[in-house]
Amino acid sequence: MDSPHRVLHARGLVIADHHGQPRVVLGAHAAKSTRPQMPSPDQALSSSGLTLLGPDGAERGHYATFDAGGEAVLRLDDASGATEVFKVVANPDRGATLTVKHQNNTGAMLTSWQGSPELLFVEDGGRAFFVRPGAAAAP
Template identity: 70%
Template sequence: MSRALSITALALSLVALAACGWTAWRQQQAQSPDRVLHARGLIIRDGQGQARVILGAPVPDPTRSEKALGPRAAPLSGVVLLGPDGTERGGYGTLDTGGEAILTLDDASGATEVFKVVANPDRGATLMVKHQNNTGAMLTSWQGAPELLFVDETGRSFYVRPGMPSAP
């Protein structure tokens, strides 16, 4: 009986030693600077528990004061910035359809994209700057040539294109 007890104790000791070694190896891997995380999303919250940064593939639909505003025009993968009340304030990402890369900054209410850059792999790039009163400017190469568009507070548009007279 003593021999069986010794063999059992030795076997359990070897299993425990192997488990400790495996745990130490996994712990070292988890702390390695070469470690890579794999995830579909990450939400970073502030001290009050409010989501402030969302990293996702794709990110969720836009919100205003934590209420959904409806679906995005197309699924977007990237980073979304949220204000202290949960309102989407901007982001950077790529659209799943069309291959566009987009960078936006929204006003405090989240209702107006006041700054937007769109890069399309087939159609060039567009930069838009807008005020909440709907005045703004757009610089684009969308149609294959540079264009500059100004919109005044009445909604009238003024274009500047190569070979065309300047806006008043």
Template identity: 65%
Template sequence: MGRALNVTTLLVSSLALLVSGWTAWRLHDSQSPQRVLDVRGVVVRDAKGTPRVLLGAPLPDPTRHGQSAGPRASALSGLVLLGPDGSERGGYGTTDIGGEALLTLDDANGSTEVFKVVANRDQGATLMVKHQNNTGAMLTSWQGKPELMFVDDSGQSYYVRPGASAAP
């Protein structure tokens, strides 16, 4: 009986030592400044548990007041900011189709992109500034030449292009 007790004690002690060593190694590894997280997405929530920041590849479809606002035009990977009501308020990312990089800021309802920058590897860049009443301005180089467009609250467009007369 004494020999069996000694062998059992030795085995249990060895197992405890092995588990302690493995745990210490994992703890050290998890606190290493060289560690890299390999994830498809991260959700940052506020104190109430509401998602406020999404980081993903790809990102989920946009939301308004916490509900789906329909599918994105193309899969998007990057960062999305959400308001306290769950509405998408803006983001920065790249599209899977079209090779575009986007930076957007949305209104408080998440229904209007009031600021948008689009960079396309083949067609230049576009900057859009818009109000909820649909007035706005766009500066673009997508046709290979600079172009400036203004839209008034009646929907009338005014263009300024090189070689053309200035907008009224």
């Protein structure tokens, strides 16, 4: 059928590079490694989305919507896939959180999760500095 209005229906699609290595995964019930903070650990983590893989197969990024809780997550990982260096979580009831992190675990988080804006900075030693409305600024 050569119709320009043709629609393809599928549960998933894998796009591979010239070596046969999967590089993009698109589908319902996408990769299980992207996990938003859920209110209950026993809730299902079913999601639909897009997963980007590096040339070695390491997961480099993900965009997903989750069936339980209605959250949407956009995440980018370092080259090894071990560190989430950029992550945005949007929850229909709890607001949004933006996290930017370095491989050495330093980073910053901006969130409205508690109902008001908060900013958190984490040093490489694990020491955290919070900035909240009405509170003294971080040193």
